[in-house]
Amino acid sequence: SAVISQKPSRDICQRGTSLTIQCQVDSQVTMMFWYRQQPGQSLTLIATANQGSEATYESGFVIDKFPISRPNLTFSTLTVSNMSPEDSSIYLCSVEDTQYFGPGTRLTVL
């Protein structure tokens, strides 16, 4: 099964700034997924990123806030823009046809 890595593992950011999270897979995949888990909440899908096309966002998530890049079949980035304390979450990536997630990025916004 695919091995998924993420960078950074954690970060503490100031309100109003942006953070870009990277997700790397050790094999080529068509679909990559970005999830968020806010404190005490369940995991929620932010968007699906297919290589060569625009990401598909779930209800409640917009491209201006969470722009996603998918430059090739093994890599994707998620940017959390103009951050507020409500964006403090664990951000996770996953890929199609796997039960596994990346290790997650723990984001704290002050």
Place this chain on the structure above:
Amino acid sequence: DQQVKQNSPSLSVQEGRISILNCDYTNSMFDYFLWYKKYPAEGPTFLISISSIKDKNEDGRFTVFLNKSAKHLSLHIVPSQPGDSAVYFCAASARNAGGTSYGKLTFGQGTILTVHP
């Protein structure tokens, strides 16, 4: 609209006994179900899964049961150990049109399991 529901926020069990965690779903398109264990500030750890063509899958101490007619699944942990204490999430997915892969996961709200020594 919560398509996957875990109605029990918490469960407390004595060490050595059985833990039963329940999950209900509403979307008939879901045909693949998974259970995850999660510790605070970590990503979810995959435990066990089941396809809709089966009604039971077993892996060591973990067994998942699926009742498609009731749209209900459960995770049994026998025997329960203190190290099993964590938040457990069930998740569901629908295979693509070709039936060859599954994609995005829809998660339940989670159940906090506490196993007492």
